Amino acid sequence: MRYALYAFFLLLSSCGLSPVYGTQSGDAAPSQELRYVEILQIKDRVGQELRNHLSLSMPAPAYPAKYRLQVSLSEIIDDFGLRRDTTATFARLSLRADYSLARIGAKENEPPILQGALRAVGSYNILESTFATLSAEEDARSRAAKQLADDIKLRLATYFQSAEGAAR
Numbered sequence: 001m002r003y004a005l006y007a008f009f010l011l012l013s014s015c016g017l018s019p020v021y022g023t024q025s026g027d028a029a030p031s032q033e034l035r036y037v038e039i040l041q042i043k044d045r046v047g048q049e050l051r052n053h054l055s056l057s058m059p060a061p062a063y064p065a066k067y068r069l070q071v072s073l074s075e076i077i078d079d080f081g082l083r084r085d086t087t088a089t090f091a092r093l094s095l096r097a098d099y100s101l102a103r104i105g106a107k108e109n110e111p112p113i114l115q116g117a118l119r120a121v122g123s124y125n126i127l128e129s130t131f132a133t134l135s136a137e138e139d140a141r142s143r144a145a146k147q148l149a150d151d152i153k154l155r156l157a158t159y160f161q162s163a164e165g166a167a168r
Contacts, residue, residue, distance in 0.1 A: 033160040034058045034153070038065035038104070046095065046141050047073050053149030064104075067113075071099045071152070075141075079126070093122045093137065095144040099152055101159070114159045120147035 037058065042051050050071065074096045079088030096119045100112035122140030127133050 032059065033066075034156060035060065035062040036066040037061075037101070037156065038068050040068060040070045042071050042073060044073065046075065046145050047071070049142055050097070050145040050149055053146050054152060057149060057153050066104060068102050068104050069099060069152075069156070070102070071097050073097055077137075081126075088126050091124055091126055091137070091140075093124070093140045093144060095120050095122075095141070095148060097148045097152065099155075101156065114156070116155060118148055118151045118155070120144040120151070122147075 035058070038061075039051055039054050042048065050073065054069075076094045076096075078092045078094070079090070080092060081090035082088055096117060098115075098117045100115040102110075102112040120143075122144040124133075124136035124140040127136070
């Protein structure tokens, strides 16, 4: 059994899988390129939360920055769980982030090197107390912003890893 486990790990190491956040044979990890990303301001309170989550999850910034990350957010709240009196008891909050990563110093008409759209969904109960409902909504919004920050960071790290692999 032990030999089968060793053989499995030997085969796994030869399949080309590599860690996104680790180092490979002395080279700088793709996560080190994340240090050179400048995150621009994002509108509204939820944008500030998203930017803070991104800043805290990335490695310490290095200067001068090589890349500029721009994010725009949109939010939709859908009510569900309607009672007989047509009041909702449940809501779903969807946050959509459109992001683009561009090289600093790129020409005005040069397209971004990476762009995309991500969506995170949070849900909450609509309660009798207005304060409790607002608190639950803010919590759902904060959880969605954290999820978007994690997803954006993963997309950036994946891009830098594939760009590093293509450069070799």
